[in-house]
Amino acid sequence: MKRDLRLGVNIDHVATVRNARGGRHPDPVRAALAAERAGADGITAHLREDRRHIIDGDIDRLMAEIRLPLNLEMAATDEMVRIALGHRPHAACIVPERRAERTTEGGLDVVGNKAALEPMIGELRAAGIRVSLFIAPDPVQLDAAVAVGAPVVELHTGAYCDAETDGARSLELDRITTAAAHAEAIGLECHAGHGLDFDTVRAIARIPTIVELNIGHFLVGEAIFGGLDASIKRMRALMDEGRRTA
Ligand SMILES: CC(=O)[C@@H](O)[C@H](O)COP(=O)(O)O
Numbered sequence: 210m211k212r213d214l215r216l217g218v219n220i221d222h223v224a225t226v227r228n229a230r231g232g233r234h235p236d237p238v239r240a241a242l243a244a245e246r247a248g249a250d251g252i253t254a255h256l257r258e259d260r261r262h263i264i265d266g267d268i269d270r271l272m273a274e275i276r277l278p279l280n281l282e283m284a285a286t287d288e289m290v291r292i293a294l295g296h297r298p299h300a301a302c303i304v305p306e307r308r309a310e311r312t313t314e315g316g317l318d319v320v321g322n323k324a325a326l327e328p329m330i331g332e333l334r335a336a337g338i339r340v341s342l343f344i345a346p347d348p349v350q351l352d353a354a355v356a357v358g359a360p361v362v363e364l365h366t367g368a369y370c371d372a373e374t375d376g377a378r379s380l381e382l383d384r385i386t387t388a389a390a391h392a393e394a395i396g397l398e399c400h401a402g403h404g405l406d407f408d409t410v411r412a413i414a415r416i417p418t419i420v421e422l423n424i425g426h427f428l429v430g431e432a433i434f435g436g437l438d439a440s441i442k443r444m445r446a447l448m449d450e451g452r453r454t455a
């Protein structure tokens with residue numbers, strides 16, 4: 210079914226649990242197939258430079274075994290561009306990466322890295338890969354995304370999800386709403402993700418110019434209690450509920 214708000218399920222943290230013992234279980238590819246059955250529109254996997262969760266073999270198997278479009282999250286490095294070009298996934302999302310961080314802490318500085326990003330984006334696009342840039346909800350970064358030739362941006366929702374007061378959360382939501390409207394105005398397709406859960410997803414789904422959400426850590430954590438199928442279906446239902454009230 211074609212929807213106006215797609216759900217990309219990020220399976221990174223299935224690999225985190227697998228890697229804790231170094232074996233094969235739980236298998237992120239099996240999780241991707243279960244996500245497809247539960248109604249996901251796409252699969253997202255972040256091949257970090259330090260391979261702390263997803264590893265190269267997972268990307269090989271995802272490309273071979275899943276039918277859903279794969280969104281490969283990757284740092285802006287020559288190694289990652291080579292891997293993306295070798296696999297030609299449906300999409301590549303360029304994210305900032307710092308070896309010491311626990312998770313992706315901020316958005317990509319497109320303004321400060323135009324010269325490096327522009328040829329990289331050109332190469333990926335020439336190979337037929339849809340390129341997005343994972344950025345903070347900041348109009349200046351959005352304008353820079355257009356300037357370097359990116360057709361899509363994914364807005365980092367971490368600050369919104371982590372806000373400790375209602376006031377702070379509402380301010381972050383305003384930033385995301387304004388950025389998503391700006392994205393449409395300047396011709397960018399707009400996605401969002403990071404840290405979303407059952408409580409935070411509806412307000413983001415309500416923003417009409419956002420067409421894709423990528424969600425992972427919470428879905429995998431919640432699956433411990435009720436199963437992956439149920440956690441994805443509940444997330445999908447909350448996204449639809451939010452969208453209906455847009
Ligand atoms: C860019 C992004 O948001 C995802 O990569 C997601 O956060 C899972 O990866 P980490 O938990 O390793 O940041």
Ligand SMILES: NCC(=O)COP(=O)(O)O
Pocket residue numbers: 219253363401402403404405423424425426427
């Ligand atoms: N790009 C965001 C993503 O893929 C999922 O982030 P999270 O839900 O694992 O925090």
